[in-house]
Amino acid sequence: MKLPIYLDNHATTPMDPRVLQAMLPYFTERFGNAASRNHAFGWEAEEAVEKARGQIASLIGATAKEIIFTSGATESNNLALKGVAEMYAERGNHIITVATEHKAVLDTCKKLEKHGCKVTYLPVRPDGLVDLDQLRDAITDKTILVSVMYANNEIGVIQPIAEIGKLCKERGVLFHTDGVQAVGKIPVNVQRDNLDLMSLTAHKIYGPKGVGALYVRRRNPRVQLTAQIDGGGHERGMRSGTLNTPGIVGFGEACAICEKEMSEESARLRAMRDRLKETLERELDEVFINGSMDHRLPHNLNMSFAYVEGESLLMGINDIAVSSGSACTSATLEPSYVLKALGVGDDLAHTSIRFGIGRFNTDEEIDYVAHRMVEAVRKLRDLSPLYEMAKEGIDLSKVEWVAEAHH
């Protein structure tokens, strides 16, 4: 077993060697520009791009023409939200999204608010799910778009996307989803789910970084977008710029592998995740799962370990790569806004760990991680007067703390 162990697969995934093999010729001998219409170099690149478009479409039940290539999901989210807001400005200016979305959606909405859009940020229930009645009530005759992520990148919670899609269709409102964490991991189908737009990225499904796509529905309804990058009119005029052929080939191959192996892989990762969870729950008390276990990605676990300090815990497991609910932004140590939205208190948010299990993790690694976590938490709690008091039955919420003078 090699250290450190990578268990942060919601942040990015290692590239599958099969993906790299498919990409390699397109850096060197097959270097053509897919937009070159006059010679074989261009045709060869275009053929490779179209094959990838088909592989990506196939994974999500779309048609190849509905796939618009971008530089990643941040760009796709920007294009979906800004492109719809601009194109449908005469119909309305209201957008509905959710407090637990990725920053690429939330910050785009903030920007749109500066330009005259009205945005409703729906809260979530303590299990992380959107309340469908609240969503229904939020739709007005000015609503042009609902954007709800398929699965959350921190807590892995899967939203009721098919129900939301049905509701949006009934109300004649466009529906966008950030599908980054779900596509390739669980079955996603743009028809079943009534999706109009969906953001994707290759590097979360064992493909290369810097390449993504936006699914844009072409029929029933035909979704239109105002381009955010102008130029040569590539990608049906929605996103100009020379296509990243090797990246796109890799993205396509990554999707084809997911389509073939997803059901076996998700069962395998789920078993590892469940074993990790069971060991931590058996060996430690005062641990809390963040987000619904019933509506959750099979490879995600997000847990808070009370009475330990988040930073110390991370240092105690420094041969394991995971994320914590403390976002270390510049000078401040802000707890995760996602956990906050679930109503998790600051203390528990700070001591949360996100485990993201991936294709290349092994049972041996998971057992090592479980062992190291138990060891680290116990060690920190042995030094914690709070934990000791809690174990003695003292209700910490009733303790009157006296601030110590600083000298």
Ligand SMILES: *Cc1c(COP(=O)(O)O)cnc(C)c1O
């Ligand atoms: C990673 C991620 C993104 C951003 O994707 P990039 O391709 O890195 O820009 C957007 N949304 C979610 C849910 C993500 O996890």
